[in-house]
Amino acid sequence: MPELPEVETVRLTLAPAVGMQAIDVWTSGMPLRLNQPVDATGLRDAAYRRRIEGVRRRGKYLIIDFVGSPRSVLVHLGMSGRLRLVKSSAEMPRHTHVVFHLIGKGKKRQLRYTDPRRFGQISLLQRDAEKEHPSLAQLGMDPLLEALTGNWLYQRTRYSRQRIKTFLLDQSVIAGIGNIYASEALWQARIAPSLRTHRLSRQRAQLLAEAVPMVFQHALNHGGTSLRDFVDADGVSGSHSGYLRVYGREGEPCLRRSCGHAIRRTVIQGRATFYCPVCQKR
Ligand SMILES: [Zn+2]
Numbered sequence: 001m002p003e004l005p006e007v008e009t010v011r012l013t014l015a016p017a018v019g020m021q022a023i024d025v026w027t028s029g030m031p032l033r034l035n036q037p038v039d040a041t042g043l044r045d046a047a048y049r050r051r052i053e054g055v056r057r058r059g060k061y062l063i064i065d066f067v068g069s070p071r072s073v074l075v076h077l078g079m080s081g082r083l084r085l086v087k088s089s090a091e092m093p094r095h096t097h098v099v100f101h102l103i104g105k106g107k108k109r110q111l112r113y114t115d116p117r118r119f120g121q122i123s124l125l126q127r128d129a130e131k132e133h134p135s136l137a138q139l140g141m142d143p144l145l146e147a148l149t150g151n152w153l154y155q156r157t158r159y160s161r162q163r164i165k166t167f168l169l170d171q172s173v174i175a176g177i178g179n180i181y182a183s184e185a186l187w188q189a190r191i192a193p194s195l196r197t198h199r200l201s202r203q204r205a206q207l208l209a210e211a212v213p214m215v216f217q218h219a220l221n222h223g224g225t226s227l228r229d230f231v232d233a234d235g236v237s238g239s240h241s242g243y244l245r246v247y248g249r250e251g252e253p254c255l256r257r258s259c260g261h262a263i264r265r266t267v268i269q270g271r272a273t274f275y276c277p278v279c280q281k282r
Pocket residue numbers: 254255256259260261276277278279280
């Protein structure tokens with residue numbers, strides 16, 4: 001499943017679409033997440049004959065704004081969704097569900113949404129009331145747009161007794177941390193994933209607050225490669241996951257200098273969790 005760095009990478013790859021005009025919108029007629037049909041008429045109304053003003057991101061949602069349109073297009077990639085800007089002549093892949101036909105700068109392009117599993121979402125967002133949209137209203141802070149501070153994290157962890165890894169996956173607290181980067185951030189901060197949240201000290205809250213943007217930035221620096229292939233269930237695929245420090249490395253040596261202990265795998269709330277039993281403390 002794409003996480004925040006992958007979604008941010010997608011956003012960056014769509015930059016050339018900004019300024020291009022939508023001249024048609026095609027939909028497959030197949031429903032997406034929760035069997036919800038795509039509002040084809042609404043998409044056309046929002047986009048037709050309008051130029052793309054920008055592509056924004058909130059947590060794992062992408063927002064495509066059109067010049068002069070009161071409604072934007074809200075996209076969530078779900079498990080296997082992909083949003084790509086391609087030449088119009090490029091062969092149409094299977095499982096394509098929405099296509100924006102674009103012209104501009106003397107070029108013809110298509111912005112295509114493909115999604116084999118159809119767990120993604122493409123819907124409309126009223127721009128002047130986007131904070132109230134049910135998908136966005138519940139989102140917590142975005143660690144790439146706002147500063148995650150140790151003090152804030154310390155305060156937010158006082159009243160929860162869940163495991164710290166479960167806490168990190170709560171999208172209403174911090175938006176965009178998924179299963180992979182929760183393990184990565186905890187390894188970086190030397191915190192055991194099983195630590196009960198309310199026992200996080202001020203000092204370790206500070207370390208974790210620094211670790212989250214650090215692992216995201218590290219992933220973004222490798223985004224081009226991880227993006228190419230995030231099709232399998234967990235978003236990691238062999239050769240492109242080489243930049244991960246702990247996730248998927250069960251039995252391999254811990255990469256922290258002077259440690260080298262074998263990484264362990266456990267399951268927390270049904271999700272695979274990787275950690276070093278020596279340098280990550282409860
Ligand atoms: Zn270690």
